[in-house]
Amino acid sequence: MVSFKFGRNTEPNREGGPRDHEEEHPQQEADERTRLLPRDPPAYLSPDDPAVSPYNLWSIRALRGLSSLFLALSFIWWVFILVSLFVSPPMMHSRGSGFFSFAYTTLTVGYLLLGLLFFAVPSKPMTVSGIIIAVFLCVDMIITVSVPHIRVEEGWVGIASVVWTTFIALYTIIQNHSVAWGKREEEERLTGRPETRRPLREWIAVLLQTVFLVIFAIISILFTATLIIRARDASLPAPGNKYYVTGNNYQVHLACVGNSTTHHSSQKNNSPTILLEAGEGPVEHTFQPFLDSAYQSGLIDRYCYWDRPGFGWSDNAPSPYSAGMAADALSEALALAGEQGPWILVSAGIGDIYSRIFASRHLLEVSGILLIDPTHEDYLSNVGSPGRGFFLWLRGVFSPLGLDRLAGAIFKGRTREDRVHGRSVFQTGRVIKALLQENLVASSMTASEVQTARHVQMAETPLVVVSSGVEVRRSKRWANAQEDLTRITRNLKDWDVVDGAPHEVWNVPDGRRVIERRLRELVEGE
Incomplete structure (x- = not known):
């Protein structure tokens, strides 16, 4: 393995003295292509070197910061909805139970936490599961907005919660794709080629994120099925x-x-x-x-x-x-x-x-x-x-x-x-x-x-x-x-x-x- 040392790079000149490499490569203004680890002299790192990371890209680090901001906002919203279950703040009363808003916001917080925990380990299961979750959440959003009874029950709080959850699901797909691109870019630049194998720790991370994503996907499907039942129940006319x-x-x-x-x-x-x-x-x-x-x-x-x-x-x-x-x-x-x-x-x-x-x-x-x-x-x-x-x-x-309503409708x-x-x-x-x-x-x-x-x-x-x-x-x-x-x-x-x-x-x-x-x-x- 070839190793090199970062810092001031010198090499001999014709007179036998050192030649300052910085004189041949004057410092350039930082941009997206400016790396934290310049590949000079031309030597490659091991794929397992921690320096091979998508975080070397400014855009990827900015994306992580944006995800952290979304998590903070979602958590604050989660706290407000939790409090509203016990004491209704002004303008936040829901004529429904309020538990649907709480559930969607909890899913959002969990989804963002998962994305941040495994931010540097993008995977195909995350993309596929994310698409499935986003599709069902889009259906939930359509049902919530289009069925008058549900729309009135959930109010603006419920509508905002399901819209925000759907947005985060779509955003996470973009985040996963962007990090995967940044990871390939850095591997090609610092190791000479995109890496196709994964170390054991990455395989464990992919397994864990897949398990959680499958759970999130099942939750999204159950949300949709429950909303369909609610839409069906809303059609029952009331006496009086x-x-x-x-x-x-x-x-x-x-x-x-x-x-x-x-x-x-x-x-x-x-x-x-x-x-x-x-x-x-x-x-x-x-x-x-x-x-x-x-x-x-x-x-x-x-x-x-x-x-x-x-x-x-x-x-x-x-x-x-x-x-x-x-x-x-x-x-x-x-x-x-x-x-x-x-x-x-x-x-x-x-x-x-x-x-x-x-x-x-x-x-x-x-x-x-x-x-x-x-x-x-x-x-x-x-x-x-x-x-x-x-x-x-x-x-x-x-x-x-x-779960009980679906089981009762299907089996009883x-x-x-x-x-x-x-x-x-x-x-x-x-x-x-x-x-x-x-x-x-x-x-x-x-x-x-x-x-x-x-x-x-x-x-x-x-x-x-x-x-x-x-x-x-x-x-x-x-x-x-x-x-x-x-x-x-x-x-x-x-x-x-x-x-x-x-x-x-x-x-x-x-x-x-x-x-x-x-x-x-x-x-x-x-």
């Missing part, structure tokens, strides 16, 4: 109407069935409207079918139900979001729909918290309260536990992959009805975000609001409590909590414990009969 609330920040879905409030107000005996509040699940899947049967049988003349933010056809609300805020949103939606009551509030499970707060803010409009195995405020500490919150956040982070025949308001609703990012919001304020804001509601509740409002016999026998604490809820007003009509009934009492015949009987008594004012 959607109303902008809270300063037109988001829409909530409200539907009323039966004779209109205006018709009732013209009657001498103003029949109340049943206002239904869902429990832990979507009202259309859990409770509304039972109440609709009561309507069809003539037991009630009219009922209304709504989807809390994040459920069914309702948008997600800005964070933080408490039960009191939900009660105010329902009040606003009812006013916009022209519904005036009087109301008989029917709720189940945790929906009891929302109904009680609503009742305390509409004292003269509520003519009765029916609680079905209600959740006591003492249990809000369970709803707001940190472990549950972390688990919900983790589920939300992975929700854009849509789950329909758009199942995903919007049915058995698969808890797989969607919007519902996960709503549950996370509920968790974050359950022990603070919501607990304070329901305590205030108890203090101001009108004492003479008729009250009926129907409890699950299974839950009462299972837990003495639950039984004591049910008994305590019979005292939220001084006008308790009945407290029924239905033997053998689960938490969703209406799912067994005895539970349905008891609820129908108590509901009839409240409607008739007995």
